[in-house]
Amino acid sequence: MxxxxxxxxxxxxxxxxxxxxxxxxxxxxxxxxxxxxxxxxxxxxxxxxxxxxxxxxxxxxxxxxxxxxxxxxxxxxxxxxxxxxxxxxxxxxxxxxxxxxxxxxxxxxxxxxxxxxxxxxxxxxxxxxxxxxxxxxxxxxxxxxxxxxxxxxxxxxxxxxxxxxxxxxxxxxxxxxxxxxxxxxxxxxxxxxxxxxxxxxxxxxxxxxxxxxxxxxxxxxxxxxxKSGQYQRHAEHRSRAAFLDWVAQYLGGKTALRRALRLARAPYAPPGLQRSADLAYLRAKRATRRVERSIRRWRQ
The missing domain is CATH 3.90.550.10 (Spore Coat Polysaccharide Biosynthesis Protein SpsA; Chain A)
Incomplete structure (x- = not known):
């Protein structure tokens, strides 16, 4: 073999x-x-x-x-x-x-x-x-x-x-x-x-x-x-939304990943206070990540 x-x-x-x-x-x-x-x-x-x-x-x-x-x-x-x-x-x-x-x-x-x-x-x-x-x-x-x-x-x-x-x-x-x-x-x-x-x-x-x-x-x-609009590597797109729906079903009620899953699905969630709060958190996280990358490049 x-x-x-x-x-x-x-x-x-x-x-x-x-x-x-x-x-x-x-x-x-x-x-x-x-x-x-x-x-x-x-x-x-x-x-x-x-x-x-x-x-x-x-x-x-x-x-x-x-x-x-x-x-x-x-x-x-x-x-x-x-x-x-x-x-x-x-x-x-x-x-x-x-x-x-x-x-x-x-x-x-x-x-x-x-x-x-x-x-x-x-x-x-x-x-x-x-x-x-x-x-x-x-x-x-x-x-x-x-x-x-x-x-x-x-x-x-x-x-x-x-x-x-x-x-x-x-x-x-x-x-x-x-x-x-x-x-x-x-x-x-x-x-x-x-x-x-x-x-x-x-x-x-x-x-x-x-x-x-x-x-x-x-x-x-x-x-x-x-080209068809199904996928955009650096932006929200419907193929990822469908995949995250599958992930949610596969994970079931695993509490350790509940918050991470909710944040991942936030861009595709219905309007509401929770979605607004999650999107604000994600924007702040991306901004922090950009600053960290800039600092690493500067140190190099």
Missing amino acids: PKVSIITPVLNAERFLLAAIASVLAQTETDWELLLIDDGSTDASPAIAAAAATGDARIRTVSRPANARHGAAAARNAGLAQARGEFVAFLDADDLYEPQKLATELALLDAHPEAAMVYGPTLWWRDGERPWRWVEPMQRQANRLHRPPALVSKVILSLDWHVPCTCAVLIRRSAIAETGGFEEQFTLYEDQTLWTKLFLRYPVFIHDRCLSRYRQHEHSVSAEAS
């Missing part, structure tokens, strides 16, 4: 798929399997995947019935059903791993056996006429274990800390089996449904090494959602 199962949903990714596969082949840790889950591609992606599988026995293609539910969540869940590794990683077809990704994170999970999940910062990048590079700052929360439900509050609800990219995580497969996989009704925030389940139940280790690359391009799911 392979040590790590890497799950890659594929949908019309012929421009990027070879590079993603190459980044897996370049791993210093060689005990892995790569599951390429086709989600109904109409370009050359299936042929690229089939050729890769022919060239390396560790690579498998997974076909899904024509009437199967589509979307990244459903494709990843199909991969989870086929996965054989003790650990699971995810790599979208337009993203990349750094060569030390698997080896580094396997060592961290070995050093912290109580952790069900490990992740670190990701490089966001765009090529072309307007190249751009940015690495998520995670130094303040890195190199320590976070016990539940701290990350539900800090990462999922308050967004005080960056949400891990899908390509940035390594998870014990047994933990996913316990909590269930991705919620397939979501086309956005589907990754955070799984993170929420794991953060609520298990300790998670965050490290400070950038081991993955999250490609920005005009045809990505988030870019298309931004």
Whole structure:
């Protein structure tokens, strides 16, 4: 059995798929399997995947019935059903791993056996006429274990800390089996449904090494959602409101997270005194955060 199962949903990714596969082949840790889950591609992606599988026995293609539910969540869940590794990683077809990704994170999970999940910062990048590079700052929360439900509050609800990219995580497969996989009704925030389940139940280790690359391009799911108004990374939007409704239902009556959840939902709440007070608190918190960032930059 392979040590790590890497799950890659594929949908019309012929421009990027070879590079993603190459980044897996370049791993210093060689005990892995790569599951390429086709989600109904109409370009050359299936042929690229089939050729890769022919060239390396560790690579498998997974076909899904024509009437199967589509979307990244459903494709990843199909991969989870086929996965054989003790650990699971995810790599979208337009993203990349750094060569030390698997080896580094396997060592961290070995050093912290109580952790069900490990992740670190990701490089966001765009090529072309307007190249751009940015690495998520995670130094303040890195190199320590976070016990539940701290990350539900800090990462999922308050967004005080960056949400891990899908390509940035390594998870014990047994933990996913316990909590269930991705919620397939979501086309956005589907990754955070799984993170929420794991953060609520298990300790998670965050490290400070950038081991993955999250490609920005005009045809990505988030870019298309931004064009349609469903998603705005730095503003309120209806996809987050729907996700927070799911979080509220999933959390049930957990009192430890009640206030954090109420504040997260405040921008979408009906008018009233509580909403006004919560929004005032959030504005003050954002202002304080801007001052703190300015002070840190000045000290640097």
